[in-house]
Amino acid sequence: MQNHVLTILLGVVAGTLARLVMLRSDYRHYPSYPHGFVTHISLGFIAALVGAVAVPALAKPDYVAATFLILAAQQFREIRNMERETLARIEQTKLVQRGSDYIEGIAGVFEARNYLVIITALATSGANHLWGWPVALGVAVISLVISHLLMQGECVGDIADVVPGKVHFDRSLLMVGDVVIMNVGLPAFREKVLEEGRGVVLKPRDDDARLTLDSIGQRQAILHDISVILGTKIDEKEMEFMPLAKKNADTGEIGIFLLPNEPDLECLVEIIKKVPVIESSKARPLSSYYGRRAAD
Amino acid sequence: MDTAGATRILAVVTPDSGLVGPGGAPVFMAHSQEEQERLALLLARIMGGVPHDLENGVYIVVKHS
Numbered sequence: 001m002q003n004h005v006l007t008i009l010l011g012v013v014a015g016t017l018a019r020l021v022m023l024r025s026d027y028r029h030y031p032s033y034p035h036g037f038v039t040h041i042s043l044g045f046i047a048a049l050v051g052a053v054a055v056p057a058l059a060k061p062d063y064v065a066a067t068f069l070i071l072a073a074q075q076f077r078e079i080r081n082m083e084r085e086t087l088a089r090i091e092q093t094k095l096v097q098r099g100s101d102y103i104e105g106i107a108g109v110f111e112a113r114n115y116l117v118i119i120t121a122l123a124t125s126g127a128n129h130l131w132g133w134p135v136a137l138g139v140a141v142i143s144l145v146i147s148h149l150l151m152q153g154e155c156v157g158d159i160a161d162v163v164p165g166k167v168h169f170d171r172s173l174l175m176v177g178d179v180v181i182m183n184v185g186l187p188a189f190r191e192k193v194l195e196e197g198r199g200v201v202l203k204p205r206d207d208d209a210r211l212t213l214d215s216i217g218q219r220q221a222i223l224h225d226i227s228v229i230l231g232t233k234i235d236e237k238e239m240e241f242m243p244l245a246k247k248n249a250d251t252g253e254i255g256i257f258l259l260p261n262e263p264d265l266e267c268l269v270e271i272i273k274k275v276p277v278i279e280s281s282k283a284r285p286l287s288s289y290y291g292r293r294a295a296d
Numbered sequence: 297m298d299t300a301g302a303t304r305i306l307a308v309v310t311p312d313s314g315l316v317g318p319g320g321a322p323v324f325m326a327h328s329q330e331e332q333e334r335l336a337l338l339l340a341r342i343m344g345g346v347p348h349d350l351e352n353g354v355y356i357v358v359k360h361s
Binding site: 171186187238239240 | 333336337340341344346347348349351355356360
């Protein structure tokens, strides 16, 4: 009995720690502090408990209990729905929206984090049961590191060269580099855009990157992130300075325009480099035989 | 066809009525370039649209979806 208590305790502590490590509220303003934190830490604790209890249940052996634990684990699928619904509701009042692809990505990540918590707790309690607590501590640390690494996906800077682009006009057409962004009607607006507007060009490194950046969802995620950090000069029903990302159909390059509150071009480039590549936007034409042949 | 969320022209501002044909959007006449720009801005602000330049002297105010 004493042994089982230690097994469960170590598993729960390791699992909850893993959830804490993966819970960061950064520039994306999500989850909000403190209520979102409490929700996710509580769910993380429950997930850790589910993972930690599994080993003693199997060792006893109590297979009914183990089966119930599997059923409990399935409840974490609900987290994805919860996140999706919350973010979709907030979306309606955002001036620059996240886009459904980004929301799906975030919701998926939240679900996956809880499974990583279960695995961490399971591995730690399992190690304690088989080899004792010193090994369990080692396994816990390794699981935490692996969980952290698994949560770091690809960024835009990994798939494309992000370079400053010249903001200029071809008569009434606003251009970033050689990408047409939009028609700006009034001369006063054009002057403001030339003075304060900032442009960036994304140059995809290969065909996979080109198709990934083609995705409207990926571009919307970039626009959302840069607007959240640097600000925009748009307001409700005053959308003439809307940040936009348009494609050069010939080269696949993406021109990004932003009229920021903080017009720091260097920061803009760095922010775009760190925007995550959205899972549902990822394209892999080069994984197919004909995709590789056509890319020659 | 549902056009509630579609992009549409809210108003046309022109110095010359000969440049605009009959259509769904109201046409506003302006007597000078300055008046035309001001009208386009006012209409855009009032109706939540964006002024665009057709480069032939005509401005349109467009509601983007």
